[in-house]
Structures are given as C-alpha cells and as structure tokens.
Amino acid sequence: MFRKVHLYLTALCAGITTAILIVMSLLYLYLSEKELYENQFRSFQNDINTIVTSLEQQSVISMEWLSKMEARGGYTFYALDNGMPFLYNRLANLTQAAEFRSLLDACLEISASDYADTFQEEYSGSSYNTCRHVEFPLNPDGTEQTFHVSVIELKRGTSSLQLLVLSPLDFLRGQITRQRLRFLIIDIAAIVLLSLFSFFFTGKLLQPVIESRKKQTEFVAAASHELRTPLAVILSAAECCRDADAEKQTRFLDTIRQEGDILASLVNDMLTLSASDSQRFSCRPAPVELDTLLINTYEAFEPLAAEKKLSLDITLPQESLPHCTADADRIVQLLSILLHNALSYTPEGGRVTLSLSHKKNRFYLTVSDTGVGIPTEDKKKIFDRFYRAEKSRSAKGHFGLGLSIAAEIVKLHHGSINVTDRPGGGSVFTVMLP
Numbered sequence: 001m002f003r004k005v006h007l008y009l010t011a012l013c014a015g016i017t018t019a020i021l022i023v024m025s026l027l028y029l030y031l032s033e034k035e036l037y038e039n040q041f042r043s044f045q046n047d048i049n050t051i052v053t054s055l056e057q058q059s060v061i062s063m064e065w066l067s068k069m070e071a072r073g074g075y076t077f078y079a080l081d082n083g084m085p086f087l088y089n090r091l092a093n094l095t096q097a098a099e100f101r102s103l104l105d106a107c108l109e110i111s112a113s114d115y116a117d118t119f120q121e122e123y124s125g126s127s128y129n130t131c132r133h134v135e136f137p138l139n140p141d142g143t144e145q146t147f148h149v150s151v152i153e154l155k156r157g158t159s160s161l162q163l164l165v166l167s168p169l170d171f172l173r174g175q176i177t178r179q180r181l182r183f184l185i186i187d188i189a190a191i192v193l194l195s196l197f198s199f200f201f202t203g204k205l206l207q208p209v210i211e212s213r214k215k216q217t218e219f220v221a222a223a224s225h226e227l228r229t230p231l232a233v234i235l236s237a238a239e240c241c242r243d244a245d246a247e248k249q250t251r252f253l254d255t256i257r258q259e260g261d262i263l264a265s266l267v268n269d270m271l272t273l274s275a276s277d278s279q280r281f282s283c284r285p286a287p288v289e290l291d292t293l294l295i296n297t298y299e300a301f302e303p304l305a306a307e308k309k310l311s312l313d314i315t316l317p318q319e320s321l322p323h324c325t326a327d328a329d330r331i332v333q334l335l336s337i338l339l340h341n342a343l344s345y346t347p348e349g350g351r352v353t354l355s356l357s358h359k360k361n362r363f364y365l366t367v368s369d370t371g372v373g374i375p376t377e378d379k380k381k382i383f384d385r386f387y388r389a390e391k392s393r394s395a396k397g398h399f400g401l402g403l404s405i406a407a408e409i410v411k412l413h414h415g416s417i418n419v420t421d422r423p424g425g426g427s428v429f430t431v432m433l434p
Contacts, residue, residue, distance in 0.1 A: 002206060002209070002210055002213075005206065006199075006202055006203060006206055009198075009202040009205070009206070010195070010198045010199045010202050013198035013201065013202055014191070014194050014195040014198040014199075017194045017198070018191050018194060018195075021187060021190055021191070021194070022187065025183050025187055028183075029179070029180060029183060032179065033176050033179075036172060036175070036176065037137075037172070040148070040169065040172050041135070041137065041148055044135060044148040044150070044167050045135050045150075047073050047075075048133060048135055048150045048152070048165060051069060051150075051152070051163075051165065052131060052133055052152060054069075055131070055152070055154060055163070056131055056154075061079065061086075061161070063086075063087070063088040066079065066086075066088050067088075073167065074167070074168075074171075075165050075166060075167050076165070076166040076167075076168075077163065077164070077165055077166075078104055078163070078164040078166070079161065079162070079163050079164075080161070080162040080163075080164075081159070081160075081161055082159055082160060083162075102140075103138075103140055103147075103166070104164060106138065106140060107138065107149050107151060107164055107166075108151065108162075108164070110136065110138065110149075111134055111136075111149075111151035130153075130154070130155045131152070131153070131154045131155075132152075132153050133150055133151065133152040133153070134150070134151055135148065135149065135150045136148075136149055137149070145168060145169075145170070146168075146169045146173065147166050147167060147168055147169065148166075148167040148169065149164065149165070149166055149167075150164070150165040150167075151163075151164055152164075152165070215384075227263065227267075230259040230260070230263040231263065233255065233256075233259045234255075234256050234259050234260065234263070237252040237253075237255045237256045237259070238252070238256060240252050241253070283327045283330060283412045283413070284327050284329075285325045285326055285327055285413075286325065286326075286327070286328070287323035287324070287325060288323060288324050288325070288326050288327075288328045288331065289321070289323060289324075290321065290324050290326075290331070290356055290363055290365070290433075291316050291317075291321055291356055293328060293331055293332060293335070294314060294316065294335070294354055294356050294365070295314065295316075296332070297332055297335045297336065297339065297354070298312065298314045298354055300336075301336075301339045301340075301343065304343055305343055305352065308343055308346075308348065309348040309349060310343060310346055310348065310349070310350050310351065310352055311350070311351040311352070312339075312343075312351075312352050312353075312354070313351065313352070313353045313354070314353070314354045314355070315353060315354070315355035315356070316355070316356050317356065317357060317358060321356075321358050321363075322358070324363050324433055326413055326433060327412075327413070330409045330412065330413070331365075331409075331413075333405070333409060334365075334406050334409045334410065334431065335354070335365065335367070337402040337403065337405060337406045338367040338406060338429050338431075339352065339354065339367060340402065341402060341403070342367050342368075342369035342371065342427075342429075343369075345369065345371040345372055346369045346370055346371035346372075346426070347371065347372075350369065350370040350371060350426075351369070351370050352367070352368070352369045352370075353366070353367070353368045353369075354366070354367055355368075361434070362432055362433065362434055363432070363433045363434075364430060364431070364432055364433075365430070365431040365433070366428060366429065366430050366431075367428070367429045368422050368426060368427070368428040368429070369422070369426045369427055370422065370424070370425055370426040371425075371426050371427065372426075373421060373422075373425055373426055373427055374419060374421075374427050379419055382403050382419065383403050383404055383406075383407040383417070384404065410431055410433075413433055413434075414434055415431060415432050415433040415434060416431070416432045417429065417430070417431045417432075418430055
C-alpha cells in the first residue's frame with residue numbers, strides 16, 4: 001500500500017513541479033524570442049536610416065556602393081529606376097528567379113497597400129525632392145523563411161527611385177533554435193532530477209507514517225499476546241473451580257484475582273498510552289516542590305524495598321530549591337515507574353538510590369540501582385512499547401509499557417530521559433526537567 005502511495009505522491013510532486021517548470025520555460029522563451037525579434041528589427045531600422053542618409057548624399061548610385069552595403073549588413077538590394085531594374089540586379093540574375101520575383105512583388109504590394117499611410121516621409125535639401133521609407137516583417141506564404149523588408153522611395157522631379165532591402169533572418173532563427181534546444185536539454189535534466197528528488201522527498205515524508213503504522217501493528221500484536229496470557233490463566237482457573245473442593249477453589253480464586261489485577265494494570269497502561277497518542281494525555285502544570293515529592297515517593301516505596309531486602313536511599317541538595325512548574329501527579333507516576341523497575345530488577349542485598357539536583361535552571365531526577373544492568377544494544381529500545389530486554393529483566397507483571405509511559409510523561413513536560421551504566425554494575429535513569 002505504502003509503495004503505491006509513494007509512487008502516486010512522487011508522480012504528483014514531480015508532475016506539478018514539471019508543469020511549473022515547462023510553463024515558466026515557455027514563458028521565458030516567448031518573451032526572449034519576442035525581444036530578440038524586436039531588437040533585430042530595431043537594428044534593421046537603424047541600418048536603413050543610415051542607408052537612406054547615404055542615399056540622400058549621392059546623386060548617382062553606383063554598383064560598387066550597392067555591393068558594399070549588401071556585404072556590410074548581409075542584405076539583398078533590389079533597385080528600380082522608374083520601374084525598371086538596375087543593371088546591378090540584372091547582372092546578379094535576381095530577376096530571373098521566379099521565387100525572388102514573387103517575393104519582390106509581394107514586398108511592393110504590401111508596402112503600397114498596408115503601409116501606404118505609414119511611410120516616413122522626409123523633405124531633404126539634397127538632389128532628391130522627397131525621400132520616404134517603411135520597414136516591416138515578411139513571411140512569404142509556403143516558405144519557412146522570414147525577412148525584414150524596407151521599401152525606400154526617392155523622387156526627383158518626374159523620376160523616382162525605388163530600393164528594396166531584404167534582410168533574411170536565418171541567423172536569428174538558428175539562434176532561437178539553439179536556445180530552444182538548450183532549454184529542452186535543461187528541462188529534461190531538471191525533470192529527471194526533480195523526479196529523483198520527489199521520490200526521495202516523498203519517501204522521507206512517508207517514513208514517519210510507515211514507522212507509525214509499523215509500531216501500531218507491533219503494538220496490537222504485542223498487546224494481544226500480553227492479554228492472552230492472563231486471560232488463559234483466568235479461564236483455566238475458572239474451569240478448574242467447577243470440580244475443585246473449597247480449599248482448591250480458594251487458591252483458584254486467588255489466582256483469578258491476581259491475574260485480573262495484572263490484566264487491569266495492562267489495560268490501564270494501554271489506555272494511558274492511547275490517550276498520549278490521541279493528544280488526550282492530561283497535564284496540569286503548577287509550581288511544585290520536587291524535594292517534597294521525592295520524599296513522599298521514597299516513603300511510599302520504603303516498605304516494598306524492605307520486603308525485597310533492598311536498601312533504598314534518597315539524596316537531596318542542602319540548599320533550598322526553586323519551584324518546578326510540573327504536574328505533581330505525573331511526576332509521582334514517573335518516579336513510581338522508575339523505582340518499581342529498579343526494585344524489581346535489583347537482587348537481594350542491592351541498593352537503589354533516588355536523588356535530586358539543580359543546575360543551570362534545570363532539575364535532574366536520578367534513580368540508580370545495583371541490579372543486572374541493561375545491555376548497550378537495548379538502551380535505545382527500552383522506551384519502546386512492549387519492548388523488554390533479556391529474560392533477566394522480564395519479571396512477571398512487567399509488560400514493557402512502564403518506561404514508554406515514563407518517556408511520554410517527560411515529553412509532556414518538555415524534558416528528557418536517558419539511561420546509563422552505573423560504575424560497578426547496574427543502571428542509572430536520569431530525568432531532566434526545565
């Protein structure tokens with residue numbers, strides 16, 4: 001299921017970013033190409049103005065001048081004197097090409113019809129009475145070529161001179177094609193990288209969900225296993241009660257009561273963790289005297305320590321401590337879990353120490369024991385639900401939920417909890433509260 005979701009999210013993320021990339025690329029290409037055409041057209045107009053100025057200063061147009069102007073701008077000139085082609089055009093065989101002839105006719109027709117009112121007319125003091133010209137783009141039908149065209153007319157008396165200047169845009173089209181190709185390659189590479197990033201990124205996003213689902217499945221499986229054991233004992237004892245005598249029935253009923261208490265404890269722990277998962281884990285912070293809480297907890301666990309033949313000590317700082325903003329009931333629950341674990345896993349004659357210290361606006365609650373200790377590889381897992389280390393730390397009535405609840409309480413108070421080895425053997429649980 002998660003694999004399909006991963007692929008769907010990858011496709012969605014990559015698809016959206018790819019669509020944005022393509023749209024932005026097309027928009028940039030459109031604006032860039034439009035600007036290139038406009039710049040090229042302005043450059044062509046400037047060249048035509050220069051040519052017109054040069055024409056006005058000449059009384060005779062020589063073939064040498066026409067050839068030089070063509071070579072300078074990469075243009076093609078076609079001159080008509082009173083409607084007759086110049087000798088320069090006939091020598092270049094321009095009039096013999098049908099395609100070129102139709103192109104010239106199209107230029108003259110367009111200039112006469114579409115641009116008749118837009119000729120830039122100038123009255124000069126040269127040998128010509130008037131001079132006017134117009135520039136426009138031309139894309140002949142049936143061809144892929146594009147031109148910038150200028151039609152220049154000079155009049156002197158009854159004679160007129162027409163000069164057509166054609167500027168093919170092959171170089172500009174090649175430049176635009178290369179730019180499109182570069183953008184295509186860049187976009188393809190970007191799409192590949194975006195797809196890889198989307199796959200990695202969505203995988204990272206799904207990881208907490210996958211872990212949560214995995215833990216939920218493990219939690220249900222472990223809870224089912226833990227619940228099945230006391231239930232099996234209760235059902236077995238209840239079945240045996242039917243045919244047992246009074247003395248045996250009492251023993252069976254004691255077993256049922258004992259297993260019922262274990263079952264109730266397990267259910268309560270599961271409900272506590274469920275409330276934590278659903279953000280319903282209540283916490284009522286208020287100013288608390290931690291040293292008083294530690295003394296009360298110590299006194300409550302002293303009889304249990306004596307029963308197990310263990311030494312229970314408490315260490316408090318000599319100086320008075322500031323109040324800690326915390327939920328007193330939750331802190332007592334936290335200390336009870338840690339002390340209960342320490343007393344359960346410490347052999348007879350051992351020592352359990354409860355201590356409190358205050359450093360740099362932080363409170364440190366410590367529970368240390370001289371018990372069996374915790375293997376290094378298990379230290380990072382003991383706060384996981386239903387996790388229990390080796391059999392030496394799997395006493396009856398311990399389901400691997402106590403330390404999980406302790407970790408949730410500490411998290412609720414924005415603190416931290418960790419476990420280290422005690423010199424000489426045993427474990428040290430340290431809780432930091434701000």
